[in-house]
Structures are given as structure tokens and as C-alpha cells.
Amino acid sequence: MSRPTGAWRHQPQHRGRMWAASPFFRRQLVLLRSLLPQSPPPSSVAGCRFAHLSSPSGTSGSLRAARAMAAATVYEADAEAVVRRITPPLDRARHKGQAGKIAVIGGCREYTGAPYFAAISALKVGADLSHVFCTKDAATVIKSYSPELIVHPILEESYSVRDDERASVSSKILTEVAKWMERFDCIVVGPGLGRDSFLLDCVSNIMKHARQANIPTVVDGDGLFLITNNLGLVEGNPLAILTPNVYEYKRLVQKVLNCDVNEETASEQLMELCHKIGGVTIMQKGKADVICDGKTVTQVSTFGSPRRCGGQGDILSGSVAVFTSWAQHFILSNEQPTEKRVNPTTLGCIAGSLLLRKAASLAFEKNKRSTVTTDIIEFLGKSLEDICPAEH
Ligand SMILES: NC(=O)C1=CN([C@@H]2O[C@H](COP(=O)(O)OP(=O)(O)OC[C@H]3O[C@@H](n4cnc5c(N)ncnc54)[C@H](OP(=O)(O)O)[C@@H]3O)[C@@H](O)[C@H]2O)[C@@H](O)CC1
């Protein structure tokens, strides 16, 4: 699915006719306009709040102030419209792989649940193939959770590699992953990866390779630990998506901005963080998921569930990977002028956030206090179906 093959084209054109007369079409226009960096903020956008951005260096006077105001406005995304717009049709002519091939780089001795949650969520949202690249210890366990996943037991931790073998093992690991890399539409780095230094060195090489191959990369969990200490891995990469939780965000802010998280100036700080790292998209997870691509700040605050069981961020990272690949494909297939293109990473984050929240809400309705991550995954399908039915 890496290149637009035309499969997406039929549906948007068909939908275009349908949508022209529908309220969805108008909502969509508002949404797309609101996401465009050059658009003035529409004063009537529901749910938006203003915040004042500390001025980016290099600009001056009223222009700087105007840009700052526009940039720091937080829009509530029309997330359902985004999901509808970027989700590809279930076209009978399409072949396996066209709805997305995702890979999760994660899974070690301690953590097997996180990479499983991310990879299976990618499938449940609608990707055709989902791979996991993990350590040998984790591989059998992850395979046993699900026969749907393609599991590569190729990563190594320090304890299993002699010092004099490190260089050769590291290059072998990169060669193994590189064989597959071009086929992936998006990768997720970090769920359950662990923090072993040798393993993280190998994953750094994988990330560099993915970047050279222009593969969108969602960085989560221990992947965020890795990049926080090695910002060059994502600096200036517009296809990198960082999905920090409260604690991961705090570490990122401390490292990059050299200060503490400030709730009073939250959106300005997020924008500044994006600018300092340069080009990346950040989704700050929490009560609302706040998404910034350095140009706009958008949030999804649809209520999900009051249960905070571990693993919900992993569902999110797998879902964002699929939606980002769909958004990228949708945008490329629709031949919008480059300057009008909405960032696919932003759309992917908005859609992933909404779907997780809807699924969490349905799972909580059914399971109440006993809701766990597996229950939420079960509702990903219904949540998407409610927004964007398979048959229409
Ligand atoms: N089933 C599995 O296999 C799962 C595996 N997972 C994997 O685990 C790995 C590590 O991920 P992580 O999130 O535990 O690590 P990190 O962010 O360093 O937290 C470390 C400490 O920070 C704190 N803390 C955390 N969040 C906070 C908050 N919101 N607000 C305030 N404090 C907060 C908290 O400290 P405590 O409260 O315990 O003192 C926590 O102990 C990673 O690979 C991930 O993918 C998970 O995906 C879950 C499912």
C-alpha cells in the first residue's frame, strides 16, 4: 500500500458525489479548513479555546502575534468526519495488503502484552497484515496469543550477546528487518520494547532505516525513552508521531525544553516542543488527547472510559499506525495541491484517538470495573462500524 494504486480513487470520487449533497461534506470542508495551517481560525468553531503562544524566534511584531494566536488555538476535531473520510472502502477488487501492512517493534522478556495489543489492534481496525519484531523470549508467547500475527524473533538483549559479537549481531538484525521494511505502510516503535542498551542501539538503526525509506513511524512507550535520549532519531522527520503519556511527556519536556510541564500554557508548550524537535507530530495523551504537528493544535475529548487499565496506549499506537497509513493514501490519491494537504499524521492521530475512546466507552458499558484492555480491543470493530459501516 506504500504507493497509491488507484484502489482508493474509485471510492473518493464515488463518495464525492454522495457527499456533495450531505451535511457530512460541509462538516468535512470545515474540518479540513480548520486543519490547514494557513487558514485563519474560524471564530465559531465549537470547543475551541484560545491560548497565547510564546513567540517563535525569527518573526516579529503583529505577524508574530497573529501566527502565535492562530497556532495556539486548540480545535476540537470533527473526529468522526475524519474517520469517515480516510477509512478506505471494502472494495472487492482490492487485494491483500492494500488496506495496510503494519509492523510493531517491541516485545521483550518483561513485556509481551504491549506489542500484542498494538499489533492486534492494527488488524482489528482494518489492516491486512500485522507483524511484530521482538526478542526470542517474547516471540513464542506473542505467537501463542494470536495466530493472526506474524512474529519475527530477531531482537537480542545484552545478556544473550557476547561483547565481541555485538557488531555482527547488530548488523544481522538490521539486515533482517530491512528485508521487510519497504513493505510496511507504518511502523510502531516501542510498545513493550524494554530498555536494554544493546537492544535500543539496534532499534535506533531500525528507526534510521525506516526514516530513509520514508515509512511513517509511531513512537510510543520505551521508544519514547529511546528518542528522549537521542532526539536526532526523530528531529525534522514529518513522518514521526510521538504518543507520550503524562509521564513520558514530562520527560520529553524536561529534556527538550529544559523546564517542567506547565498546565497553564499547555498548548503553547506543546507547540514549542514540536518546533524544538522539528517537524514531528506529537499526541499528548490524557483526559483529552491533544495533537500538534507544529502548525495546528487539535484535540479529541470524546469521553472514553473511567478505567485506566494498562494497555490502552498500546491500542492507540496500533490504531494510529493504520489510520495514518490510510490518511496518507487518501491524501495522495486525491491529488490536492501540496500546500492544501492536511498532515496525514494529524488525521491518523485524531482517528485513532476517537476509535480507542469509543471502544473504551462500549467496553466499560459492558464490563464496568472489570474492563481490561482485551475487552476494549473487542469493541474496535463495532466502534468503526458505528461511524463508517462496512456496507453502504
Ligand atoms: N501488558 C503489558 O505488557 C504492558 C506493557 N507496557 C509497557 O511497559 C513499558 C513501560 O511503560 P510505562 O508506561 O509503565 O513506563 P513509564 O511511562 O516509564 O512509567 C514508569 C512509571 O512512571 C509513572 N507513570 C506512568 N504513567 C504515569 C502517569 N500517567 N502519571 C503519573 N505517573 C505515571 C509510574 O510510576 P508509579 O506511579 O508506579 O510510581 C510508572 O511506574 C513500555 O514498554 C510499555 O509499552 C504498557 O504499555 C502497559 C501494558
Ligand SMILES: Nc1ncnc2c1ncn2[C@@H]1O[C@H](COP(=O)(O)OP(=O)(O)OP(=O)(O)O)[C@@H](O)[C@H]1O
Ligand atoms: N485522564 C484520562 N481521562 C480519560 N481518558 C484518558 C485519560 N488518560 C488517558 N486516557 C485515555 O487512554 C488513552 C491512553 O492513554 P494512557 O495515558 O493510558 O497511555 P499509556 O500510559 O501509554 O498506556 P499504556 O498502559 O498502554 O502504556 C488515551 O489516548 C486516552 O484515550
Ligand SMILES: [Mg+2]
Ligand atoms: Mg504506553
